[in-house]
Amino acid sequence: MDLSIIILNYNTRQLTLDCLQSVYASTTTYHYEVIVIDNNSSDDSVEHFQHHYPSTHLIANQENVGFSRANNQGMRIAKGRYILLLNSDTIVEPDTFDTMLQFMDSHPEVGASGCKLILPDGSLDKACRRGFPTPSASFYYAFGLSKMFPNNPRFNQYQLGYLSPDESYPIDCLVGAFMLVRREAIDQVGMLDEEFFMYGEDIDWCYRIKQAGWQNYYYAGTFITHYKGASSRRKPFKIIYEFHRAMYLFHRKHYRPKYSILTNGLVYAGILVKFSTSLIKNKMLR
Structure with a gap:
C-alpha cells in the first residue's frame, strides 16, 4: 500500500462526502486506502458514508475524542508507506496524489510535505506554509508588524509572506x-x-519531525481547495479556548526551557490577552 488517506469527520457530512468524491475521482497509479474517523456526529454521517462509500474503512467513535486522538486511531491501522492527513473541508485535484507521492519518492530527505491550499475566493490559505511560532514571530504577527512590512523576513517569520x-x-x-508524512x-x-x-498538533508534529533531522517541505506543484468556516460567524467557546490552549501547550513543551522566566511570562500573558480579546470580538459577531 502506497498511501493511507485519513479524514476526520465531525458533523460535516456533506463536506466529507464531497471530499471523498474528489478523492475517489483521483487519477493515480499509486495504491491507496481511505480511512474515515467519525467523532460521534449527530447528522447521520456514518450512515451516509456506509451507503455511498462502503469500501472506505470507517471508524465510528462514541464520543468526540478530538483531532489528534482520532487521527492517531487511523494511523494505527494504516498500511501505507505514506500517511496523509486530509481535512473533510477540502477538495483534491485529480493529480494531487500522483504529484505529491512522486515528489516524496524522489526526495527521501523530506519527512513531511504539503501542497498549495487555495481558499474558495482563489487566495492562498496562508497556514499551508509557516514558520514556527517563536516568541518573536508570534509578537510580530500578533501586533500586525507582519502586515505592515509584508516583504520583510524578520517580521514575517510566521506566515512567510515574503516567499512566493x-x-x-x-x-x-x-x-x-x-499533511503528507x-x-x-x-x-x-x-x-x-x-x-x-x-x-x-500539526505544528508540534512538524517541530518534532524537523528536530529529528527530516525536512518539512512546501511543494507548489499541485493544489487543493480548502473550504473554511466564514470568519464572520460566531465560534463556540470550545474552539476559541482550544486554539489559545494550543499556543500555551506548544510554548510550554518546546520553548519554555529555552527562554527566561520574564520572556515566558510575557508569552503567557500575551496568550491570555489574546484569548480575552477573541472572546469579546466573538460575542460581537452574529
Whole structure:
C-alpha cells in the first residue's frame, strides 16, 4: 500500500462526502486506502458514508475524542508507506496524489510535505506554509508588524509572506488540512500528541519531525481547495479556548526551557490577552 488517506469527520457530512468524491475521482497509479474517523456526529454521517462509500474503512467513535486522538486511531491501522492527513473541508485535484507521492519518492530527505491550499475566493490559505511560532514571530504577527512590512523576513517569520506561493522550498511547518508524512518519520518521532485537542498538533508534529533531522517541505506543484468556516460567524467557546490552549501547550513543551522566566511570562500573558480579546470580538459577531 502506497498511501493511507485519513479524514476526520465531525458533523460535516456533506463536506466529507464531497471530499471523498474528489478523492475517489483521483487519477493515480499509486495504491491507496481511505480511512474515515467519525467523532460521534449527530447528522447521520456514518450512515451516509456506509451507503455511498462502503469500501472506505470507517471508524465510528462514541464520543468526540478530538483531532489528534482520532487521527492517531487511523494511523494505527494504516498500511501505507505514506500517511496523509486530509481535512473533510477540502477538495483534491485529480493529480494531487500522483504529484505529491512522486515528489516524496524522489526526495527521501523530506519527512513531511504539503501542497498549495487555495481558499474558495482563489487566495492562498496562508497556514499551508509557516514558520514556527517563536516568541518573536508570534509578537510580530500578533501586533500586525507582519502586515505592515509584508516583504520583510524578520517580521514575517510566521506566515512567510515574503516567499512566493508559486515556488517550492523547505519550511518549518505545514497544516493538518493536508499533511503528507513518510512512514519512517512517524516511526521515528511518534504520532500526534494527544494533549492537543484540535489545534497546534500539526505544528508540534512538524517541530518534532524537523528536530529529528527530516525536512518539512512546501511543494507548489499541485493544489487543493480548502473550504473554511466564514470568519464572520460566531465560534463556540470550545474552539476559541482550544486554539489559545494550543499556543500555551506548544510554548510550554518546546520553548519554555529555552527562554527566561520574564520572556515566558510575557508569552503567557500575551496568550491570555489574546484569548480575552477573541472572546469579546466573538460575542460581537452574529
